[in-house]
Amino acid sequence: MLQDNVDTADRSESAIFEAPKTGSLTKAQGLKLLGRLAEDEAFRRHFESAPARALADIGVSPLQIATLRAECLKPRILASKEELQVARQRLLGDIDASALIFLIPFPKF
Numbered sequence: 001m002l003q004d005n006v007d008t009a010d011r012s013e014s015a016i017f018e019a020p021k022t023g024s025l026t027k028a029q030g031l032k033l034l035g036r037l038a039e040d041e042a043f044r045r046h047f048e049s050a051p052a053r054a055l056a057d058i059g060v061s062p063l064q065i066a067t068l069r070a071e072c073l074k075p076r077i078l079a080s081k082e083e084l085q086v087a088r089q090r091l092l093g094d095i096d097a098s099a100l101i102f103l104i105p106f107p108k109f
Helices: 002-018 027-039 041-049 051-057 062-066 081-093
Strands: 024-026 099-101
Touching: 024 027, 027 041, 027 081, 041 051, 051 062
Parallel strands: none
Antiparallel strands: 024 099
């Protein structure tokens, strides 16, 4: 019985840690997104042309997508795969982050 209570408490803390803030992705979602953008050319093209649909394709809920800033969901050219991989590595190293504000690096013109 005590173990059941501990397991329940652990799951509750995990759910809180992974709960996205309004206008953001969870850390897990951010890692998944950055990984796909850094490695999958077809997904990059999909995200560049239809960011909201691409997010839905990786499991971000429509309600969560609706809270993201409109400028984050506009079609545009992405940063290089290398820059996105660096961003992913930084996020992997940030063990204190509970959520990722939805900011994808884009090239500067």
